[in-house]
Amino acid sequence: MTAPAKAAQLAAIEQSGWGRPFRFVQPHNLAFWVYLLGVGGGVLAVLRYFGPAVGFYGPALTGGVLLFGLYLVPWLLLLRHHNRFTSQPAGLLATAFAWGGIAAPFWIALPANDALLRIWSKVGGTSFAADWAAGLTAPVDEELAKALGLVLLIGLAPRLVRSAYDGFVIGAFTGLGFQVFEDVLYVYNGAAQTYGADQVGTAVQMFLVRGAAGVVSHALFSAIFCTGLMWVLGRVPGDRDVPRGVLAMLTAMVFHFAWDDMTGLSGGGALAVVLPFLIAAVELVVLFAVLRRAARQERAWTRDLLGPEVDAGVVDPALLDAVSGLRKQRRAYRRHLRARRRSRHLVEAARDLAHEIARADGNDTPEVEHARSELRRLRGTG
Amino acid sequence: MRVPVEHRWLGLDRRTFGPGLVALAVALVLIYGLPALDAAIPWHNEIRAGDVLDLGDGATAVPPVGWQLEDGTLTGGAGTGATSLQVLLVTGGTTIGMQGTAFRGTARAFLDQVRRSEGDNAPAVDGEVGTLTTDAGLVGVVRSTTGPGGDGVEAAFKMATGTAVDAAPALLVRVRSAPGQFERQRDKVTALLRSIAPGTTR
Known part of the structure; x- marks a missing residue:
C-alpha cells in the first residue's frame, strides 16, 4: 500500500463523514431544540386541523393514510438505491422525513401559504390570484420550509451532511415526507369539499391523481433545491459554487411554480393536456443532470477509499x-x-x-x- | 459530554447556534411575518355596479355593490370550476361564503349532508327549512340560524332545473353576521340569492 493512497483514503474518510453514527438527542445543540419546536408545533397543528374531523371524516382519513402509506414503499426503495454512495444513517433520514412531513407543512406552510395567498389576492385581485397565486406562494414558502430541515440537520450532524449529494438525498427524504403528509391533507380537504359524501371514492380519486403527479413533485423539487443549497454552502473543499447552487434552487422553484400554475400557463386550452407531460420530462432530465453532477464528489471519495485496496x-x-x-x-x-x-x-x-x-x-x-x-x-x- | 466553558451559554453549545438560529429566524418570518404583512395590507377589491360573479360552468350571481370580494372571480376571466368554487364577500360585520361541490341528490339532501358533516354543537336556534326560488327558476332550500354569536342563513341549490337536477353541481351559500347586523343586510342578501342563475348549458 502506498503512502499517498493511504493519505487520500484518510482524507476521504475525514471529509465525507462516512461511517459516523447519527445521534438525534443533543440537549446542548440549539438545532435540536428548534427541530423539536418545529415538529411539536406541527403535531399541535395536525391535531387542531384533523382532530375535530376524525369522527365524521374517518373513512377518508383512514383511506388516505393507508393508500399513501403503501405509496411510500416504492419511494423508499428508490431512495435507498440512491443513498448507495453515502449510506446516510436511517435515523438521520427519518429525522429529515419527519421534518418534511410534520413541521414543514403544518407548522410553517399552512399559516404562511394562507397569508401569502391573501396577499396576492389583495395586490393583484382575485382573478389574478385564481390563475397565479398558488404558483407564486408554494414554491417560496414550501421550498424554504422543507430546506430548513436540511439546515437543522447540518446543525445536528455537521460531519455527516457535507456534500451536494448529501443535500440531494436528505432533500428527497424531506420532500417525500412533505408530499405524503400533504397528500393525506388533500384527501381530507377533498372529502370536506363534498361535505363527507362518498369519502372512500374521494380518497381513491385523490390517490390516483396525487400519486401520479407525485412522481415529479415535492421529493424532486426538494432534492434539487437542497443540492443547490449545499453548493451555495460548499461544505467540502472545492464543492462551493454559488451561481450553480442558486440556479439549482431557482430551477426547483420554477418547476414547483409550473406544476402549481399549470392552468394559468396552459391558458386552459389543448396545451393543458400536453403540458404536464412536457414539464415532467424536463424535470426528470434536470433531476438526473443534478444527481450526476452532485455525485462526482462521492465517486471521488469512493475511489480514494478503495485506492489502497487496489494497491493490495x-x-x-x-x-x-x-x-x-x-x-x-x-x-x-x-x-x-x-x-x-x-x-x-x-x-x-x-x-x-x-x-x-x-x-x-x-x-x-x-x-x-x-x-x-x-x-x-x-x-x-x- | 459537557460543553467546554468558553463555548457554553445557558447550557447550550454556542458553536451550534448558526444553523439553529437561521432555521428559527426563517421559520418565524414565514409563520408570523407573512400574516403580519397580510394584516397590514387592506382589501381594495370592491364590487362595482354591473359586476357579476362567476359560479362556474356558466352559472352566475349578482353580488351586492360596495362589498369586498376576498375570494372568487367575476365573469369575463379565465373561468372557474363549479365543483371547486370558493367565493367570499365581506362587508362590515357580515360575510357571504359560497362553496360549490359535486353532490348527487336534491338540494334538501345536500343541506342535510352539510349539517351532518359539521355536527351541531354551537348554541343556536335553527329556523325551519324553507323553499327559495331564484329569478332564473332554480329551486333551493334555505334555513336561518340565530344565536349569541350572531345570525346566519344557509341556502343550498342544485345548479340545474328539470331532470338534470340530481347530477348537477351543488352550491352552498352561507351568510354570517354579527349580532343585530343581519337585518341591515337582509335585502342585499335576498337580492344575491334571487340572482343565482344556472349555466345556459343546463
Missing part, C-alpha cells in the same frame, strides 16, 4: 471504476465479466468494503477483514 490487490481497477462510476461504467464492467449477477455482487461487495473502511476510520478491523474476504471469495482469489 483486493479490488481490481475495473471493479474500482464500476463501484465509483455511473451506469455506463457498471455496464462496461458487466460486459467485461460477461456475468450480470456476478458483477452486481462484486460491486455490492466492494461498496460494503468501502463502508466498513470508513466506519473503521481506515483501520483494519474484523469487519473490514470480513468485507475483504467476501470480496476475495466473490472474485475467486481468496
